[in-house]
Amino acid sequence: MAANNDQQNQAGRHQEVGHKSLLRSDALYQYILETSVYPREPEPMKELRELTAKHPWNIMTTSADEGQFLNMLLKPNNAKNTMEMGVYTGYSLLATALALPDDEKILAMDVNRENYELGLPIIQKAGVAHKIDFREGPALPVLDEMVADEKNHGTFDFIFVDADKDNYLNYHKRLIDLVKVGGVIGYDNTLWNGSVVAPADAPLRKYVKYYRDFVWELNKALPADPRIEICMLPVGDGITFCRRIQ
């Protein structure tokens, strides 16, 4: 009996260790980048990634594996009309723009135009700048304006949310009207640097601690929303995809 219990405990432990190493091993992550991501990264995305690496706020950039994933996700889904909140220097925006058909548009919003303009020459050189409608300023009032006009309801195929985490639930309340039935909203950073499972009193950086409550709230609210199907993936800093079903 004791041996059986031991075996069960061992099996339980192995599963847990397997999960942790997937998320926590730097060497494994590097392996993914070097074997799968970097060899197939489009030249403009590589150039933008290298430019962004020199910027003082580079911690904000979308990771290369996530960029590759977004680019692949959008192609088979035949996404046409898309939106992005939180552009920074434009890595995820470029991944999206490269995946979209030539005559389609991305509504891109960020409070900071300067960082967008750092990456813009690379986006222009890649021949996709004409797909981007960049709006400088907070995203919420733009969403409110769009929601107020019923013509905009159910018109977006894909929406990527990577801006201020304390507004994610406010965004969700509006985006659910703007995305098509069958369309997808991706919320970035839903594992929030792993802090979602850290003890309440763990010593976290101030901004990580502040936003964690909002990420927790979002992670509770999305599974309870019957209008969507969801899938949370440990890509980048965690991304939760929501497909509108009603």
Ligand SMILES: C[S@@+](CC[C@H](N)C(=O)[O-])C[C@H]1O[C@@H](n2cnc3c(N)ncnc32)[C@H](O)[C@@H]1O
């Ligand atoms: C994590 S970064 C985005 C990274 C980007 N997706 C990329 O590929 O590099 C977050 C961005 O959200 C922007 N932001 C913060 N608050 C915002 C708001 N209320 N509305 C729009 N953008 C906002 C910041 O200026 C910052 O550029």
